[in-house]
Amino acid sequence: MRFHPIQLAALCAIAFVGCKKDEVQVYQAPKDAAAPAPASAASPGPDAGAEAAGQRPPWTVPEGWTKKEASGMRIASYSVTAADGRAADVSVVPLGPAAGTELENVNRWRKELKLADITEADLAGQTQAVPIGSLPSKMYEMVSDTAVLDEKHKARTLAAVLSVSGTTVFFKMKGEDVLVAENKPKFLAWLKSVDTGEPSPSSAQAAAPAPSAAPPADMRGPVTPPASTGQPHWDVPAGWKPAAASTMRIASFVVGDGGDMSVVALGPAAGGTLANVNRWRGQLGLASVAEDALGTTEIDIAGGGKAVVADLTGEGSGAGKKMLAAIVSRPDRTWFYKLSGPAALVAKERENFIGFVRSVKY
Numbered sequence: 513m514r515f516h517p518i519q520l521a522a523l524c525a526i527a528f529v530g531c532k533k534d535e536v537q538v539y540q541a542p543k544d545a546a547a548p549a550p551a552s553a554a555s556p557g558p559d560a561g562a563e564a565a566g567q568r569p570p571w572t573v574p575e576g577w578t579k580k581e582a583s584g585m586r587i588a589s590y591s592v593t594a595a596d597g598r599a600a601d602v603s604v605v606p607l608g609p610a611a612g613t614e615l616e617n618v619n620r621w622r623k624e625l626k627l628a629d630i631t632e633a634d635l636a637g638q639t640q641a642v643p644i645g646s647l648p649s650k651m652y653e654m655v656s657d658t659a660v661l662d663e664k665h666k667a668r669t670l671a672a673v674l675s676v677s678g679t680t681v682f683f684k685m686k687g688e689d690v691l692v693a694e695n696k697p698k699f700l701a702w703l704k705s706v707d708t709g710e711p712s713p714s715s716a717q718a719a720a721p722a723p724s725a726a727p728p729a730d731m732r733g734p735v736t737p738p739a740s741t742g743q744p745h746w747d748v749p750a751g752w753k754p755a756a757a758s759t760m761r762i763a764s765f766v767v768g769d770g771g772d773m774s775v776v777a778l779g780p781a782a783g784g785t786l787a788n789v790n791r792w793r794g795q796l797g798l799a800s801v802a803e804d805a806l807g808t809t810e811i812d813i814a815g816g817g818k819a820v821v822a823d824l825t826g827e828g829s830g831a832g833k834k835m836l837a838a839i840v841s842r843p844d845r846t847w848f849y850k851l852s853g854p855a856a857l858v859a860k861e862r863e864n865f866i867g868f869v870r871s872v873k874y
Contacts, residue, residue, distance in 0.1 A: 572705040574698035577602060592687065592695055598665065600687025600695060611680035614673075618652055621669050624686070625656035642700060644674045644683070645708030648783050648791060653696075655689055668692035670699050674706075675778060744815065744847070747871035749864035767861055771853035773868075777845045785839055788848070789822050792837055797830030811866060813840065815873035821866070825855055834858035838869045847872075 569588065573579070580589040590602040612620070618638055619629045630638065642651040651672040660667050666689040674681045685692055685699050748765070752773060755764040765773040783791075789808065790800040801807075810818045819838040826833035834855035840847040849872075851858055851865045858865075 570707040571702060574695075574702055576695075577698070577702075592685075592691065594688070594691050598688040598691045600685055600692050602685045602699075603682075605682045605684070606679050607682070611682075614650075617671075617673070617682075618654075621652065621671055621684075622654055625654055625667050625669060626658065626660050627654060627656060642672060642703055644672060644703045645706035646791075647674065647708050647778075648787055649674050649703070651700075651703075661688060665689060670696060672703050745871075745873045746868055749861075749868060752864070752868075767851060767853065767864075768857045769854075771851060771857050771861060773851045773865075774848070776848045776850075778848070785820055788839060789824075789837075792822065792824055792835055792850075795830065796824050796826035796833055796835060797828035798824065798826065811838075811870060813870055813872045817842075819849070819869050819872075821869070823862070836862060836865045838865075840869075840872065842874060 573590065577590040577592055580591050582589050585605050585607070586603050587606060588602075588604040592600040592602065611617070615630075615632055615635060618635065622629060638652050638654070640651045640653065642649055649672055651670060653671075654669050656667045659665055667686065668689040670685045670692060672683040674683070683699075683703060685695065752765040752767050755766050755772075761774050762777055763775040767773050785808065786803050786806065789806055793800060806822070808820050808822050810820055813819050817840065819840045822835070822837045822839075824835045824837070826835075832855055833852065834857075835850065835852040836858060837851075838849040840849070849865075849869050851861060
């Protein structure tokens with residue numbers, strides 16, 4: 513089996529947004545992906561955005577948000593309307609390398625509200641740390657000084673940004689000041705619900721082939737993806753069973769009884785070693801630590817360079833669980849290799865995990 517790099521924006525476009533062929537190319541969807549069927553009208557709630565085929569968007573749509581037809585570069589649109597006619601617009605837009613800098617985007621949003629530009633030094637005061645799915649991200653919030661909506665209402669913008677394998681995805685809500693403020697908790701919950709490709713081991717187990725099924729021949733040894741994908745090659749240990757990749761995952765494997773192995777690629781600015789290791793520590797009930805207490809090690813990889821490896825064993829709410837994670841920083845992407853599951857199983861598979869990471873060639 514061969515894997516293609518999967519970006520969140522591309523998956524969204526293929527899964528549930530009706531768009532034209534050239535729009536799919538903008539979102540860097542795999543070339544062999546079939547064009548989606550036109551989107552149908554949907555009611556608010558978790559099923560909003562679902563097509564007749566029964567597919568759902570990779571997030572939970574808050575109650576009261578109504579799906580709109582996506583247009584232009586949008587891969588999703590929603591509207592929020594108050595009883596008195598006040599409204600807000602919600603959009604998801606993916607952009608490639610020409611997505612602009614953080615400062616350029618913030619000032620562009622400020623211009624929409626007729627606010628003055630800020631400088632690089634002012635950015636920290638405009639930034640809020642928020643999760644998008646399981647990944648750390650940033651959100652910006654700004655309010656107009658004057659009534660810019662029909663000269664009656666002030667306007668407010670919430671904008672969150674996620675970098676995904678060279679694509680920057682913007683989640684944005686803009687509209688009447690009070691209405692947007694009232695919907696901020698829903699906006700944050702929506703961001704948190706985004707499927708960023710880190711399902712629990714149990715869900716990965718369910719997606720795997722039946723235990724009696726042997727792995728396909730080309731998954732038992734070296735995997736050589738098409739050269740055009742820019743994806744690394746690796747050697748898969750015996751007994752690791754391929755599972756369906758989801759959203760941001762390049763590849764998934766089921767390891768033993770309850771072990772989940774994932775390969776994820778993000779943009780160069782993927783949060784850094786400290787932020788990611790502390791995020792994983794939190795998932796295992798461990799407290800955050802400082803840079804000098806990370807306890808990570810480095811290993812050489814076949815394709816040149818090194819991988820930073822974290823070996824974490826859960827405590828408290830994470831008792832009985834263990835995680836092995838490796839970070840490989842490349843000029844164009846940051847690669848994450850992660851094995852998680854029951855502590856005894858993951859400890860037993862440590863040598864296989866290290867061998868898998870060592871075998872990677874870019």
